Amino acid sequence: MKISASVVAQMLGSWDAGPGPAHQRLSDRLRLLVLDGRLVLDAALPSERDLALALRVSRTTVGTAYRSLADAQFIDTRPRSRAVVRLPDDPMPHRRAASSAPTIDLSFAAPAAPGPILHRAFATALERLPRYFDRRGYERDGVVELRESVARWYAGRGLATRPNQIMITNGALHAVALIARTLVRPGDRVVIDHPTYPHAIRAFTDARARLVPVALEPDGWNAGQLRVAGRGAAMAYLIPDFHNPTGQCMPARVRRGLELECPIVVDETMADLAIDLPRPVAFAADHPDAISIGSTSKSIWGGLRIGWIRARPSILNRLSQMRPGTDLGTPILEQLAASVLLDSLHTHLPDRVDLLRAQRQALYNALAQHLPDWTVPIPPGGLSFWVALGDPISSRLAAIAPDYGITLAAGPRFGIGGAFERHVRLPYSLPEEDFAAAVEQLAAAHRAVLRGERGKHKPSTVA
Numbered sequence: 144m145k146i147s148a149s150v151v152a153q154m155l156g157s158w159d160a161g162p163g164p165a166h167q168r169l170s171d172r173l174r175l176l177v178l179d180g181r182l183v184l185d186a187a188l189p190s191e192r193d194l195a196l197a198l199r200v201s202r203t204t205v206g207t208a209y210r211s212l213a214d215a216q217f218i219d220t221r222p223r224s225r226a227v228v229r230l231p232d233d234p235m236p237h238r239r240a241a242s243s244a245p246t247i248d249l250s251f252a253a254p255a256a257p258g259p260i261l262h263r264a265f266a267t268a269l270e271r272l273p274r275y276f277d278r279r280g281y282e283r284d285g286v287v288e289l290r291e292s293v294a295r296w297y298a299g300r301g302l303a304t305r306p307n308q309i310m311i312t313n314g315a316l317h318a319v320a321l322i323a324r325t326l327v328r329p330g331d332r333v334v335i336d337h338p339t340y341p342h343a344i345r346a347f348t349d350a351r352a353r354l355v356p357v358a359l360e361p362d363g364w365n366a367g368q369l370r371v372a373g374r375g376a377a378m379a380y381l382i383p384d385f386h387n388p389t390g391q392c393m394p395a396r397v398r399r400g401l402e403l404e405c406p407i408v409v410d411e412t413m414a415d416l417a418i419d420l421p422r423p424v425a426f427a428a429d430h431p432d433a434i435s436i437g438s439t440s441k442s443i444w445g446g447l448r449i450g451w452i453r454a455r456p457s458i459l460n461r462l463s464q465m466r467p468g469t470d471l472g473t474p475i476l477e478q479l480a481a482s483v484l485l486d487s488l489h490t491h492l493p494d495r496v497d498l499l500r501a502q503r504q505a506l507y508n509a510l511a512q513h514l515p516d517w518t519v520p521i522p523p524g525g526l527s528f529w530v531a532l533g534d535p536i537s538s539r540l541a542a543i544a545p546d547y548g549i550t551l552a553a554g555p556r557f558g559i560g561g562a563f564e565r566h567v568r569l570p571y572s573l574p575e576e577d578f579a580a581a582v583e584q585l586a587a588a589h590r591a592v593l594r595g596e597r598g599k600h601k602p603s604t605v606a
């Protein structure tokens with residue numbers, strides 16, 4: 144796949160800020176784009192001349208950056224052909240964490256399992272499993288017990304639902320990818336919140352969609368801009384309830400008044416994590432044609448790998464036809480356990496929400512103490528702070544963070560075109576006792592970036 148100079152320039156964003164020679168900053172930023180998966184393997188980069196023109200720098204700058212990437216085995220160069228992206232066997236051979244303490248992972252916004260509750264649910268699921276022994280185990284749309292439990296979950300959120308409006312998936316991301324593969328054709332426009340959930344960006348990009356970002360301002364969604372962006376689009380993918388990464392919740396007034404000409408897909412993976420507000424009414428209560436995605440990953444545990452889609456049966460039929468392209472159904476035992484867990488959510492969710500409230504406060508306090516110049520808006524729910532750093536240093540901070548014993552998801556992962564270099568997502572889903580050390584290490588990494596030190600680490604996966 145050939146990538147044009149203008150697309151690379153857009154991905155690079157504000158690469159030119161910061162200390163060190165320009166060729167070094169350029170090769171650093173290109174390397175991060177490769178490690179992030181934003182510049183995909185085997186992609187053919189623009190010629191030195193074209194990229195130099197697009198970036199308004201000398202050809203020598205681009206040539207030197209390309210040579211250092213080739214030396215580090217991040218690209219293959221051949222005379223008279225485009226440089227091609229590759230990955231070295233060991234992307235960071237010379238770097239070692241400064242301390243031998245285990246790395247604190249601030250790249251995942253996902254809570255640990257509620258151990259005993261999970262254990263009991265699986266015990267009940269095992270008792271129920273023999274009901275399925277005379278069947279083949281391929282339940283493409285999900286077992287009826289779980290579809291009924293999910294329907295009850297929606298009813299509890301103010302939206303009457305029948306089990307035939309539900310399809311069970313292997314987590315919410317599987318649902319996003321299945322929807323993208325089934326309902327988006329190459330070249331279609333898909334409206335997204337900006338920032339948004341990185342793997343959704345990837346799922347829509349893999350479906351060859353053209354993404355239309357609509358900025359999510361600090362004061363929320365702009366209904367007018369969404370309406371304009373939705374004209375002629377194949378769909379809008381929105382995260383109204385405790386948005387990832389900002390934690391914002393779309394006010395009832397805005398969601399009721401939202402008028403889009405395209406289908407709306409809402410990802411309600413975080414909807415149960417209402418820390419300061421009552422749990423919001425399901426989006427489809429106001430928009431009956433909306434396609435809704437849900438998951439047990441944040442309210443219960445990511446390891447269940449259980450998600451679902453709520454849609455009209457005609458849409459579910461199309462999704463169901465498409466599904467065997469990648470998988471043939473979700474494990475039965477996990478579905479039975481998820482059914483037990485969802486039905487008893489009202490008994491264990493309040494504890495989880497109380498814990499998140501305390502963790503949110505602990506991380507906020509540690510940040511106020513060690514990084515007082517950062518701006519940390521407190522979201523009403525969800526799992527993370529979307530922190531404004533002041534300077535455009537997020538990728539550099541994420542690249543150096545492992546040297547200081549932490550992993551981070553840099554701001555640009557949550558957007559397109561190199562946006563959000565001034566932001567970083569910090570999840571408060573870790574145990575409270577980790578935050579003091581995590582933030583001290585983060586502050587040390589921040590000081591290192593301000594001193595001009597460079598990191599070489601591979602950005603980790605996000606959730």
Ligand SMILES: Cc1ncc(COP(=O)(O)O)c(C=O)c1O
Nearest residue numbers: 314315316340387412438440606
């Ligand atoms: C908005 C959103 N959608 C989907 C997912 C993925 O969820 P699952 O683990 O159910 O695949 C996440 C996980 O962080 C998320 O934040």
